[in-house]
Amino acid sequence: MVFEYILKQNGIHPQNDLTIDQSIDFGSTAAAFAGGNGDFTVEFEPGATSLESEQKGYVVASLGKDSGYIPYTAFCAKKSYLKENTDLIQRFTSALQKGMDYVQTHSPKEIAEIIQPQFPENDLKTIQTIVTRYYEQGTWKADLIFEKESFELLQDILLDAGELEKRVPYEDLVTTTFAKKAVK
Template sequence: MMKKRISILLAAVLMFSALFAGCGNTTNQNSTPSGSSSSTGELQKVVVTEFRGVSWTPMYLAYQLGYYEEEGLDVQLLRIDDGPNCFKSMHTGDSQFCILSQEVSLKAQEQNQRSTVIATMLDTRYYSFVSTSDIEKVEDLKGKTVFASTPGSAPYTFCVAILEEAGLEIGKDVTLVNLNKGAVVAALQKNEIQAAFINADNYKEADEVEGIRYLVDTRRPEDAARYLKSDSFPAEVILCTEAYKNENPEIVQAFVNATCKGLDWLQNHTSQEAAEVLAELFPGMATEDLADKIEIMRGAFSKNGYVSEEGQNAVVDFSKRSGIITSDLSYEDTVDMSFVEKAIENGYAQAN
């Protein structure tokens, strides 16, 4: 099993300027550095802003297995605390690619901060909203404290939509708090919060606690139908700015080729094998626990990174229903699957 040198850049100080202000037209950002592999034989450096989670397992596999190097790329991971800041960092020029749940980029797109989805890691979304045992339904959370993740993030939007559908007003009927996601299950156990967003990062811990109740769980078909409105919901994606895609199509193609190899590798190996490859990217987590988390997500991983028009429309419709955007953003304006299609044609991933 081939493992590459880990080169993770930790972001200690984040830029807290407004996410969308002053970024109306992104042009000439992240242009190709000199010394690209095509001209000198050296690896082309690219940076990916990311916030480390099992949903992006295929990309991490491509990184650890040396697939980006095979495609002429020296990929560096810039780890940031959450999706919105990953996206911001890409648009301020700190990276060429970012991982993200689409709600943030769709809102930015509506405000002319243009990005392009170049691949998805998941074909659907596994999100859950859980509570302490005394809460039997969402309406019972009136007067309670809830963890909904970082304001502006996709989990936050998901939780707010659930609460508002139940007739609860944020700040009046429900108090939202932000916690380190590693502390969420413990906070539920101590009754410091009465409900919380969880996903594959803490499903296992939650399931080991007696009395935690799943109020909403999109792994259940009925909840996916109610809240996502579609079997296909490719919201966890890799993006680059529209300008970077247009100016550097060869680099984008190389990045997608390698990522598709990671997706394909996962289709043909066990979760335990994947966890062994990724263990050093998840320090402090036992390999067996990482394998369990990957296995939980097994049914959601995309086989080839392709975003269908139907799936993208479901993500856009959810964002409209949640009040994130107001317009119908078209498939052509938000997604470019030409790179995935070429990777499939070249045999790097399975066909649809």
């Protein structure tokens, strides 16, 4: 959806101007591309870096950078749970913010060394390459505050893709209370 949205924002009509093969399992797209299927592929990491390191492709653009800030990760809870577990949710949010603070104050090499055990299928060099790319692109925000502008962009993309029938008010779905407190 993000890819098609970016194409449209740049005057390219996804259904008329090119062919997008969505029949390939997402976990297999890098292998399909390396095997000769398509001229371009959309990859999450570590697929993109693997294609580069194997000299089977090149990263030419970042959808995350080109789209604007889209909250790819958000945490959801029922209003009743929020009300009954404010301390737990605040501690959870503060712990996540502590991780964001670490990312903002450490080098890609230091970050890669810390997270490497979570990605045993990748060597440290690959992880450092990925982290450096994310670092240089400004992928990680300094805080966890889900801004209204990002919420609206997400809805623009979902509406454009036909996955959302109508807009939902930001104030009805998003609370920034915990994130704002965690930043302090």
